[in-house]
Amino acid sequence: MTSDDGHTDAAPRQARAIVIGGGIGGLTAALALHRTGWHVTVLERATALAPVGAGIALAPNAQRALDVVGLGDEIRSLAAWEGDGGLRTPAGRWLSRADPQRASERFGGTLVLLHRATLVGKLAAGLPDGAVRTATEGRLVDPGDPADPARPARVATPDGDLTAELVVGADGVRSAVRGALFPTHPGATYAGFTTWRLLVPPPARPFAPHETWGPGRLWGTHPFADGTVYAYAAAVTPAGGRAPDGDERAELRRLFGGWHHPVPAILDAAEPDGVLRHDVHDLADPLPAFHRGRVALLGDAAHAMAPTL
Incomplete structure (x- = not known):
């Protein structure tokens, strides 16, 4: 038996995920979902995957996340490893010096540094052709109900509504997805x-x-x-x-x-x-939760923090 969307009982449709936001967090989530068998669509309102910013430092826990999506070793090979350095005064006096050996022993590695564009390009390259839709703004219409198979999440786009078993809101510090889930929250x-x-x-x-x-x-x-x-x-x-x-x-x-x-x-x-x-x-006021219905928030959309923390 074949359904209206062309899927048969013998070949059930893949679980669908929509990721709103094509930054580093959104692309990493999309790649992780793709590697576990999900059909993923990334909606990015910018006309290209051009990351804001210049460089990024990846701590060992972030590197382990890239290991999960198969990119850890490649990114480490392209990056500069944080070596001897430390903290200084404006006059140049060293207040403290970094010890890469001790940091590696304590945290399982040291910081690696690379261009944001390099990381974004590698993440996007791991997704199927057509998975990333640029110049496409996604607006959450219905968070859906995970207890009701007949009520998927619904996202409006300029080309029509999309439905999915999962929506990931990775749309940054001014997240519209967060605002739709928690409209009374004061925001960033x-x-x-x-x-x-x-x-x-x-x-x-x-x-x-x-x-x-x-x-x-x-x-x-x-x-x-x-x-x-x-x-x-x-x-x-x-x-x-x-x-x-x-x-x-x-x-x-x-x-x-x-x-x-x-x-x-x-x-x-x-x-x-x-x-x-x-x-x-x-987000000075924490959210009551990072999810609602079939929608989960990620990164700055969920817990935007100053980089000084």
Whole structure:
């Protein structure tokens, strides 16, 4: 017997999952589901899988998650391993030094560093052709009922409604899926500081990765495996701020230009339009649950936290 959608009793339809959000978390969830036999559709409203940000550091637990989806060894081979480094003052004095050996013994590994785009590309490549639909916004209409096989979750798209046994809301800190599940929750609020991120070419003088703490300010610098330097900064500022004339590199020079080497050199090497600035938001009020019906929240949609935690 054949149903209206072409499936037969002898070959039951695959369980269907819809992932709303094509970032690192959403793609990892999609790949994990695909590898366990689910039919997965990823809905990403952006026109391409172009991750916001420059670099990402993966702790050993995150690397183990990539092991589950078959990418751990490949990502480790492409990444730079966090070596000797530590915490410094703005004048350059070392407050503490990292010990990769002890970190590996305690946590089962050390941080690895790579471009976000590299990780997103590898995750997307593991999915079937057509599984990721870009320029497609998904809106949760009905969370469904896992106790009722006749009531799947329903997601509206510009091309019509989709139904699934599972929906994963991986749509970030301003999650619309979270808002649909918990409409009375206040949502994300400003965490009190803003961040900048940038990439620069390999420097003439090598240096150890480090993070530097000053009053109300923070700077971090980490080389990638190809020598490119990933740098990030944070400062306590009012929400919604922008540099005069839009020159965020000049703003960073004002805030950090007098700090120790290699901070000024990195700022000199940065392209003026290559500096990303974003306010940091978190969920100060925790959600009552990370799921409802057939819908589960993931990542910032579920528990957005400041990166300083």
